[in-house]
Amino acid sequence: MNRRRQPMQPTDPRVRAYTDEHIRTLLAELHERGRKFGLIFPSATTDKTLDGRILVRFNTAPASTLLNLLTLLLDADRERPCGS
Numbered sequence: 001m002n003r004r005r006q007p008m009q010p011t012d013p014r015v016r017a018y019t020d021e022h023i024r025t026l027l028a029e030l031h032e033r034g035r036k037f038g039l040i041f042p043s044a045t046t047d048k049t050l051d052g053r054i055l056v057r058f059n060t061a062p063a064s065t066l067l068n069l070l071t072l073l074l075d076a077d078r079e080r081p082c083g084s
Contacts, residue, residue: 005071010062016052018063023054026066033073 008015018026023046031041044066047055056066 007068008064010064012064015063018054020046020054023056023063023066026070030066030070033077037073037076
């Protein structure tokens with residue numbers, strides 16, 4: 001089943017609920033899941049907070065970028081055949 005989800009927007013109010021610790025945990029998951037696909041983000045870390053939203057250091061991308069990347073990786077991982 002291929003459900004099309006809309007990407008989370010930087011202005012989505014749910015982003016404000018993520019703490020620095022949450023984002024660091026999600027970054028660790030991004031590193032782990034991305035490695036399977038050859039995606040490596042060695043310098044990705046949390047940055048400053050802007051208007052109540054934690055920025056992620058991918059050129060100061062908002063946390064929504066991190067969440068959207070993780071969603072894509074989770075979807076891709078689910079679609080991979082077992083054993084590949």
